[in-house]
Amino acid sequence: MRAITVTAGVADTLRLDDGWPEPRPEEGAILVESLAVGICGTDHEIVAGEYGQPPPGTDTLVVGHESLGRVLEDPTGTLRPGDLVAGIVRHPDPVPCVNCAVDEWDMCRNGRYTEHGIKELPGFARDRWRVPPPFAVGLDPGLAEVGVLLEPASVVAKAWEHIERIGQRAEWQPKTVLVTGAGPIGLLAALLASQRGLTVHVLDRTTSGPKPALVAALGATYHTGPVAELEVEPDITLECTGAPNVVLDVMCKAGHNGIICLTGVSSGGRTIDFDAGALNRTLVLENNVVFGSVNANRRHWQLAAAALGRADPEWLAGLITRRLPVEAYEQAYTPTADDIKVVLDFTR
Ligand code: BGC
Numbered sequence: 428m429r430a431i432t433v434t435a436g437v438a439d440t441l442r443l444d445d446g447w448p449e450p451r452p453e454e455g456a457i458l459v460e461s462l463a464v465g466i467c468g469t470d471h472e473i474v475a476g477e478y479g480q481p482p483p484g485t486d487t488l489v490v491g492h493e494s495l496g497r498v499l500e501d502p503t504g505t506l507r508p509g510d511l512v513a514g515i516v517r518h519p520d521p522v523p524c525v526n527c528a529v530d531e532w533d534m535c536r537n538g539r540y541t542e543h544g545i546k547e548l549p550g551f552a553r554d555r556w557r558v559p560p561p562f563a564v565g566l567d568p569g570l571a572e573v574g575v576l577l578e579p580a581s582v583v584a585k586a587w588e589h590i591e592r593i594g595q596r597a598e599w600q601p602k603t604v605l606v607t608g609a610g611p612i613g614l615l616a617a618l619l620a621s622q623r624g625l626t627v628h629v630l631d632r633t634t635s636g637p638k639p640a641l642v643a644a645l646g647a648t649y650h651t652g653p654v655a656e657l658e659v660e661p662d663i664t665l666e667c668t669g670a671p672n673v674v675l676d677v678m679c680k681a682g683h684n685g686i687i688c689l690t691g692v693s694s695g696g697r698t699i700d701f702d703a704g705a706l707n708r709t710l711v712l713e714n715n716v717v718f719g720s721v722n723a724n725r726r727h728w729q730l731a732a733a734a735l736g737r738a739d740p741e742w743l744a745g746l747i748t749r750r751l752p753v754e755a756y757e758q759a760y761t762p763t764a765d766d767i768k769v770v771l772d773f774t775r
Pocket residue numbers: 467469470492516517542545578582721722723
C-alpha cells in the first residue's frame with residue numbers, strides 16, 4: 428500500500444512509498460481505510476528535518492497526524508464498518524505520569540508521550556491504518572467532506588475548555604474575543620467563539636484571498652495591521668500565529684482580567700528588545716493570565732466533533748483551500764500564499 432514518509436530529522440526526504448507494509452495488528456483492533464490527511468505547520472517542520480522522531484528501531488516516519496478514514500473492520504463492535512473515524516494523535520506515556528494515568532495525555536508531564544506522524548508512532552498518511560478503540564473518534568456521516576478538520580478543531584476545543592476553566596477563578600462575563608492569525612487554528616478558534624455568542628475580532632496580515640470573507644461569514648470583524656492599533660479590549664485572546672512580536676503585542680493588549688491563550692508554536696531563534704518590567708506591571712495590575720495550550724485529549728476530540736457538527740458545512744469546506752491526490756504529495760507539502768488547509772485525498 429501507499430505511505431508518505433520521511434527520514435526523521437533529515438530535510439527534504441519526503442517520499443511516496445508504494446510498497447509500505449499493511450498496519451500490524453498490534454497497532455489496534457480497528458482497521459481503517461484512509462480518506463484524507465490534513466497538512467499543518469508541524470508537518471512542514473518535519474519535512475524540513477526540524478521536528479519529528481521515528482518509531483524505535485527505524486529512521487523512517489510515516490507522516491500525517493490529521494486524519495479522516497472509514498472503518499473497514501472493528502471486531503470490538505465499538506464502531507461499525509463504514510463509519511467515519513479520526514485517530515487521536517497522542518498516546519499516553521508508559522510510566523504513566525499523573526496526567527496520562529487519567530487520560531489527560533495532552534498534559535503529559537514527562538514528555539514520554541507518543542504522537543502519530545510526529546513522535547515515535549507511524550502517521551496516518553498511508554492507505555490503511557489501525558487504531559485501538561479508545562483512540563478512535565467516530566464522526567457524524569455528514570462530515571465526510573470536512574471531518575479531516577477534527578484534529579485542529581480538537582486543539583482549539585482544548586484551548587477553549589482551559590480558557591473557560593481559568594475564567595471561573597472569579598465572576599466572569601466575557602464579551603470580546605481577539606484571535607490573531609486566520610489559519611486553520613485561528614479560524615476554528617473564531618468559529619468556537621462565535622458559537623459561544625461572543626463578539627469576535629480576527630487579525631491577520633493577509634488582505635486578499637478567502638480569509639476576510641470566512642471571518643465575515645462568522646459575523647466577526649477582520650483586521651489587518653499592528654495589534655497595538657486595534658480599538659478592542661479583549662476579554663479573551665487566542666494567539667494563533669506564534670510570531671514573537673504578535674505574542675508580545677497581545678500580552679500588552681489584554682483587557683482587565685484578560686485571558687491570553689498561546690497556541691502558535693514559534694520556531695525560536697529570534698530575539699526582540701522589549702520592556703519586561705512594563706509587561707509584568709500590566710499583567711499583575713490587570714489580573715491577566717497568559718497560558719500555553721497544546722494537543723487534546725479524548726474529551727476535547729468529542730467537544731470538537733460536536734462543534735463541527737453544529738457549524739455550517741459550507742463554511743468548514745471553505746477552510747480546505749487545496750485538496751490533492753496522494754500522487755501530488757510534493758505539491759501538497761509545498762505551501763502557497765492563499766493556503767488555509769491543504770488536504771491529501773486518499774480516495775484518488
Ligand atoms: C499537533 C498536536 C501536537 C503538537 C506537538 C501539533 O501540530 O496538532 O497534536 O501535540 O503538534 O507535537
